[in-house]
Amino acid sequence: MPGLELPLVLIAILAGTLAVTSAGRGAWVAIAILALTSSALEFSVTDPNRIGLILRLSAIGIGLVAALPENLFEREALRRDLALRTLVRTLLEHPVVVASAIAGLLLGLVPLALPIESSSDALRAAGVALLVVGLPPLLTSRFIEATTRAAVVTLAGTMLLRTSIFGALDPLTSLAIGAGFTCILVVGGSVATRISNAEEER
Amino acid sequence: MTEVEALAAIRALFPMLMALSSLALVPLIRLWRGPLRDDAATYATFGVQLLLLITAVGAGLAGAGYLSTLKIGQIAIDPSEPGRLLVLLGGIVFAVIVGAGEGRRAGTMGQIALFGIAAIDLALAIPSGIAPISLLLFASLGISGAAASGKDDVGRARAVFRDLRTVSLLLPAVVIAEILRTAISYAAVDASYATPASLAAGTALGVSLVLIVAAGVFPFHGRLIKIFEALPIVGSLLVGVWIPSALALIVMSELSVLASGITDPLGGAIVPGILLAGAATLVFGAVSALLHDDIGEIVGFIAVGNAGWLALAAAAALQSPTDTSSRLIVLPGILTISLFGLWLVSVRRRYGTTSISELGGWARRTGANGIALVAAIIALAALPPGAVLAARLNLLLLGGNPLIALFAFIGQILLIVAAIRLLLVGFTPESQTVHEAETRPFANIITVSLVAGSIFVAAAAAGWLALESGGTGPLPPAPSVSPGASFEPAPSSEPSVEPTPSATVSPSVVPSGSGEISPAP
Numbered sequence: 130m131p132g133l134e135l136p137l138v139l140i141a142i143l144a145g146t147l148a149v150t151s152a153g154r155g156a157w158v159a160i161a162i163l164a165l166t167s168s169a170l171e172f173s174v175t176d177p178n179r180i181g182l183i184l185r186l187s188a189i190g191i192g193l194v195a196a197l198p199e200n201l202f203e204r205e206a207l208r209r210d211l212a213l214r215t216l217v218r219t220l221l222e223h224p225v226v227v228a229s230a231i232a233g234l235l236l237g238l239v240p241l242a243l244p245i246e247s248s249s250d251a252l253r254a255a256g257v258a259l260l261v262v263g264l265p266p267l268l269t270s271r272f273i274e275a276t277t278r279a280a281v282v283t284l285a286g287t288m289l290l291r292t293s294i295f296g297a298l299d300p301l302t303s304l305a306i307g308a309g310f311t312c313i314l315v316v317g318g319s320v321a322t323r324i325s326n327a328e329e330e331r
Numbered sequence: 332m333t334e335v336e337a338l339a340a341i342r343a344l345f346p347m348l349m350a351l352s353s354l355a356l357v358p359l360i361r362l363w364r365g366p367l368r369d370d371a372a373t374y375a376t377f378g379v380q381l382l383l384l385i386t387a388v389g390a391g392l393a394g395a396g397y398l399s400t401l402k403i404g405q406i407a408i409d410p411s412e413p414g415r416l417l418v419l420l421g422g423i424v425f426a427v428i429v430g431a432g433e434g435r436r437a438g439t440m441g442q443i444a445l446f447g448i449a450a451i452d453l454a455l456a457i458p459s460g461i462a463p464i465s466l467l468l469f470a471s472l473g474i475s476g477a478a479a480s481g482k483d484d485v486g487r488a489r490a491v492f493r494d495l496r497t498v499s500l501l502l503p504a505v506v507i508a509e510i511l512r513t514a515i516s517y518a519a520v521d522a523s524y525a526t527p528a529s530l531a532a533g534t535a536l537g538v539s540l541v542l543i544v545a546a547g548v549f550p551f552h553g554r555l556i557k558i559f560e561a562l563p564i565v566g567s568l569l570v571g572v573w574i575p576s577a578l579a580l581i582v583m584s585e586l587s588v589l590a591s592g593i594t595d596p597l598g599g600a601i602v603p604g605i606l607l608a609g610a611a612t613l614v615f616g617a618v619s620a621l622l623h624d625d626i627g628e629i630v631g632f633i634a635v636g637n638a639g640w641l642a643l644a645a646a647a648a649l650q651s652p653t654d655t656s657s658r659l660i661v662l663p664g665i666l667t668i669s670l671f672g673l674w675l676v677s678v679r680r681r682y683g684t685t686s687i688s689e690l691g692g693w694a695r696r697t698g699a700n701g702i703a704l705v706a707a708i709i710a711l712a713a714l715p716p717g718a719v720l721a722a723r724l725n726l727l728l729l730g731g732n733p734l735i736a737l738f739a740f741i742g743q744i745l746l747i748v749a750a751i752r753l754l755l756v757g758f759t760p761e762s763q764t765v766h767e768a769e770t771r772p773f774a775n776i777i778t779v780s781l782v783a784g785s786i787f788v789a790a791a792a793a794g795w796l797a798l799e800s801g802g803t804g805p806l807p808p809a810p811s812v813s814p815g816a817s818f819e820p821a822p823s824s825e826p827s828v829e830p831t832p833s834a835t836v837s838p839s840v841v842p843s844g845s846g847e848i849s850p851a852p
Binding site: 241260264267268273276277279280283284286287288290291294295299301302305306308309312313315316317319320323324327328 | 408457460461462465466468469472473475476479480484485487488489491492495496498499500502503506509510513
């Protein structure tokens with residue numbers, strides 16, 4: 130899949146950046162796109178044994194269904210939130226995150242200072258860029274939904290970085306990591322709901 | 332699937348099968364008793380307790396061995412000695428705790444316990460790579476989310492949120508450690524790169540960080556305290572003690588392999604840093620336990636003290652990889668804190684308060700709770716002196732720093748003093764709350780199980796009771812983060828990655844031969 134790798138890497142980084150900078154619909158759609166692209170990068174779609182890819186996509190799909198907020202698919206609102214102008218404005222409002230993503234991409238293209246040089250440059254770049262974008266909000270954000278999305282971005286970046294060196298995960302580890310994605314999304318969604326319910330009651 | 336393969340799958344996945352069967356059993360019991368009947372919850376609790384005990388007995392009988400190795404493609408799931416021992420004891424401990432907790436959600440807590448010990452068993456059965464650690468981290472997150480559900484409590488939700496952040500941060504640390512670990516074999520033959528010792532130091536730092544943060548070692552103790560404050564006791568024990576201890580077994584195994592594979596001393600201040608963190612955690616946990624007046628927080632700080640021992644054990648695994656003392660203290664620590672948890676849930680259930688000022692005379696009013704706390708104190712002190720106490724003293728000696736050893740010793744003494752203070756409160760004049768509380772007759776199944784369970788667990792924790800998980804062959808040790816089959820390092824340059832001599836986690840368990848992963852037949 131060498132021809133598709135670069136576009137998928139760019140889409141994954143852009144989706145990761147939007148997932149941590151947008152709010153509401155834009156961010157959740159970006160998370161879904163990030164999940165699709167990073168899974169396709171991690172488990173080559175041309176590989177005849179697609180169990181890892183199927184497990185990952187199923188796990189993230191279940192997690193997203195459980196975590197997505199209500200009224201996400203209102204057609205008019207979705208069209209407004211996903212308009213190109215809105216997305217560009219969101220990115221322009223967060224220049225530090227965009228700069229971090231670009232810096233991460235460039236940093237990732239430089240080989241690691243380790244005696245393992247067989248790694249894939251594109252995957253490594255995507256992994257480092259997503260880590261650089263996801264870690265700061267994961268450490269500092271006080272908003273539960275934003276932290277959940279940042280956790281997904283960080284985990285996707287970590288797995289891409291690992292894949293760039295060790296190759297695709299074995300089915301068992303893939304199952305464990307897939308369960309982790311689901312767990313983060315479900316628990317994050319449930320905590321957000323519970324806190325907002327408690328605050329409403331108060 | 333042949334009959335032999337089916338048998339192997341059942342043996343390998345026995346605790347998980349029991350946990351999954353609870354998903355059917357509890358709704359069936361509720362259907363049988365009717366959702367509006369008051370006794371539906373009681374019967375569901377009995378059902379789950381029975382499953383916990385069956386899991387324990389099953390782990391004891393089936394154990395592990397060649398026949399229980401389940402092969403799925405290239406992956407082997409081979410129940411490990413520590414895993415099966417934790418299941419054996421966990422089934423009994425949580426059955427008693429769920430019984431003492433009673434209440435509408437006791438059945439759900441039992442199910443959470445079943446899944447928790449099944450996840451620990453499965454994680455310790457996977458030979459290598461990031462799967463075991465990620466499985467434990469995500470199980471911790473899932474359990475805290477499940478334990479906190481059922482009530483819109485902001486405190487609980489925030490504790491889970493903190494756990495989500497922690498777990499998400501630890502996984503990158505594990506992957507970086509795994510990458511550095513792999514590079515060691517290449518650095519050994521190419522001098523232009525980082526030295527094996529420095530890469531090993533980076534790996535040790537990564538995996539130690541996982542242990543330090545997950546276990547709640549100072550200054551990362553806040554998460555553990557919040558967990559004990561906010562979550563129900565089954566969730567607190569699993570997320571705050573059992574899963575971090577299982578992680579500790581994996582980390583210690585990895586640290587031993589690393590240290591034995593490197594000829595030069597590890598770079599940096601990693602060992603002194605971990606030692607200092609361990610001693611500081613013991614002193615901090617003990618002083619905090621003495622200064623607080625809420626029994627939930629006090630038990631949380633005693634758990635922090637136990638995390639200090641885990642840090643000292645990790646440092647010892649790096650200093651002296653062949654010494655088994657570091658792995659010997661893990662199981663007694665788990666059992667001791669579980670006993671305190673059992674006492675806490677029983678007292679909280681009986682008197683409806685956790686404030687010391689309202690619990691005057693509790694031990695005189697409910698003698699069974701007094702027996703539970705005495706058992707916990709004996710387990711904490713590891714009396715009479717035996718293998719556990721010797722292992723703790725050995726850890727202090729292995730550290731090589733008399734000042735740190737003295738601090739840790741003082742911390743342990745203060746922890747015991749904090750626990751004795753709780754007991755003394757029980758013999759002061761009865762408070763209004765205690766006087767008005769309803770008590771059960773001593774000849775009651777819950778009271779009898781509380782007393783018998785406390786004595787059994789204390790005996791196991793203090794090292795009086797010989798415990799061994801059965802099996803047909805040598806049992807494998809805990810796994811390490813060394814990469815699995817997906818990556819094959821250069822054969823000519825591979826450093827020694829022989830597993831540690833023993834994964835013994837019980838003072839009386841005989842070391843399992845060479846400690847190598849059992850091969851498939």
